[in-house]
Amino acid sequence: MLGQRLEVRQGQGLVVTPQLQQAIKLLQLSNQELDAFVEQELERNPLLQRDEPEGETGDAPAATEAADRAEMSFDDGRAQDGGDAVDARSDDVHGEASPGERASDRAAEDSQPGLSDWSRVGAGGSAPEGDYERPDEHEATLWEHLQAQASQAAFSAPDQAIALTLIDAVDEGGYLRIELAEVADRLGCALERVEAVLAVCHGFEPTGVMARTVPECLKLQLIERNRFDPAMAALLDNLELLARRDLIGLKKVCGVDGEDLTDMIAELRGLTPRPGAGFGGEPAQTVIPDVHVRPDPAGGWRVELNADTLPRLLIDKRYHGVVQAGARTETEKTFVADCAAQASWLVKSLDQRAKTILKVGSEIVRQQDAFLAFGVEFLRPLNLKTVADAIGMHESTVSRVTSNKYVSTPRGVFELKFFFTAAIQSVDGASTHSAEAVRHRIKSMIDAEGSDGDVLSDDRIVEILKEAGIDIARRTVAKYREALRIPSSVARKRMLKTA
Template sequence: MPPRHSLVLRPTQSLAMTARLQQAIKLLQFSQSELEAFVDAELVDNPLLERAQDLSDAGEAGDRLEAVQTLPTEQASQQPPDWSDWDEYRNEEPWSPQDRAAPATAGVESDWSLEHLPQPDVGLREHLLEQLRLERLSQRESTLAAALIDALDPDGYLRAELPELAADLGCAPADLEALVPRLQELEPSGVFARSLQECFALQLARLDRLDPAMQTLLDNLPLLAEGRWSRLQSLCGVDVDDLNEMVSELRRLDAAPGHAFAAPSPETLIPEVLVTRDATGIWQASLNPEGRIQVRVDASAYRQLVRRCRTAGDRNYLSERYQAARWLERSLQQRGDTLLRVANALVGTQQDFFEQGASGLRPLTRRELAEKLTLHESTVSRAIANKHLACPRGTFALSYFFTTAIAGAEGDAHAAESIRQRIRSLIEGESPEAILSDEALVALLKQDGIEIARRTVAKYREAMNIPTSRQRRRQARLAG
């Protein structure tokens, strides 16, 4: 029987992620600095947008906002904008990148020059590739060397498995092995090391200080970490003064030579949420007016410009700019409302933390908070991403207050973070004569109603960079 074709209408439901919806989602998870940069770009691009102060906040909040934010002169002026040159502006060609980069004093004699412009930071990869051009390498060797540079970790170490990398590049592992010593001669000293010992050895060799005693010390760095100085003196064949001098030399070396090229620029941290106690003694959350970013649509300017439009293209452009400005205004308001809802629910759940500290943290997951607020879990995750909270106990990331639950001896639950802080306080309170082992910590925690395994205690202790009881006992003997 031949196939038959027919048209059938079937109703279906689907969620379409429009461009504005996608931008609204990104807006929610932006950090303070990212949001500031995004809004600044929109203010430059859209002539109908301007910054707005939160007129609903009065008194102290208004004073704080005025202290940290000074509006530009043209925005602070109460005079209505002058759009008399709209016809000329409309007919002008868009600015070119060269126009934007031109100095404001163009045509005026000054000592301005390109040398006065801030130079971009050079990354580790660019720094090494620049040196690679001066090396006498064949084209194939240069290609393999560039691949090795790309395989470096941010700290400058080469931790990639060379056989696997060679298979990807279609060469023999010996070809890469032969290149590594030549690349280790590049700056910074210690780059392309495969271990901490090799990194120190490369730097000491550059300083002509890699003698047999120092090499022996590098081969036995675990003994140095454990504080076994007498054993090191015996292995290196030096006295205590020489060993002290050798250790001092190691401390002057750079354990991560690549970090000098990957250090991020410092960023001012402005918490978006403030937590204070109200008159009834309950801790409440509020948005920080000093960090809140708001914009408003200049409707009067829009009406003036629409009346001056002569073509449909001009009217369409203004309509698009007006709708984009309205969307950004609403999205920023919705972002603040969502963040405040999440922060209030979080603070309401963690009241004991603000009274007692980390020991008062309650187990809380993003899903639990999302169900409480009738939000999607992903919305809660985006709302707390890159956000911070300031309270009398300090400044904390919002994600700090979400921690898993560990069952207690009597059926109650304890937050993992509070258990970690309890372990830290027990170790900090131990005496040099009675160092607590992991088994002893398990017993002490059990007395507090917390039953966890010894391996869990060891995992938490290692995560807090606390040495083992054996290492702490040696350190106590050396200090005493």
């Protein structure tokens, strides 16, 4: 029987207010994103102002109050405050309310191996601590260089438009990344005309620019050197054999002997597969660490917030009193009250954000002190739950704090997420090994192969690791090797023979 009735139920729930949503958002912002957010708030809220060295009005600076006292040193695994104690109660990272979320923000980051050695871009070392200046001078970009040449190529007006359209489709490596038929259709001209303009553009500097494939890029450079012949054409058509170091197959398709093939390969090595790489592009974003880790003279490690990345904000109470006294209508009074509440909440949120970053960073340093002292081989397995339990927060909070945050250590600048690595069981089952440390050991073994001419297969690497007490499967070794962009043992043998 259907009917209506009234019931009273009692329960608990968390209401996520707009202010709380803002506080949660602040946790996962990088220092560049936080600076942009603060700029928006300064424009929107007239009661907020930046803390200038000569200014003395308003409340204490947000976030920098924590920076002035945010210093922790570690000795024998114990954390000691260098100033006022940092609040670490429960998982309430915002003082009066907790985000209360129960879902971790985990994302697997798999390395993507490159397609060829030519396309690999070397990564430099860590940024030197304390030196984050960017050059002011403007370096001509590849596109500006090509446009300048197109303006001097005596193109007609329609051909000039085609050339500029093609130049706009050139990537940073100097390759043309658009179909010619698409250009012809977009501009309403014949495909042959686009091909004729491209043929002229192929004569631009640097040689090989605006090629559509690696073989075409190398072909243009060989033509300029007058070294393009049928044998070299066959070699360019079979670069996959060269990548596999299949010298027997190359000699057969090129119709040359071993000595000629060696000379041809040497000529290819002298070419530039990325002709546009030498030109300035978009300025690279400098990694600015959020946390500094330094050796403590008394022993252990000293963890400090980078005060340069923390916004210095004040609530201008003098101006607040003026506008509050001048408010006449209810709308004006409501606006002033809202601005004051938002400013106060932002100041507290920024201060709590700084404290939370310090707590998480300090716990990570405590867990990974062996890595800082002895190197990557001593990196311990670590997950979000271990850190969260140690500091009394939830995993989701730790995940947000470690996103887009960097720490400067004596061993370089690392993202905080770098220190979270999977565990690989030992043979005896009594201990575990960090996946990053195992990857480093595999790389070290393979790097030492050339000394005696012996190449280690994946099975042999598994045996060596098991002898060292690391229980690992062959497929895991292969996955780590591919992530490190190391070819198979067969390919490495061919490389040694070629050398």
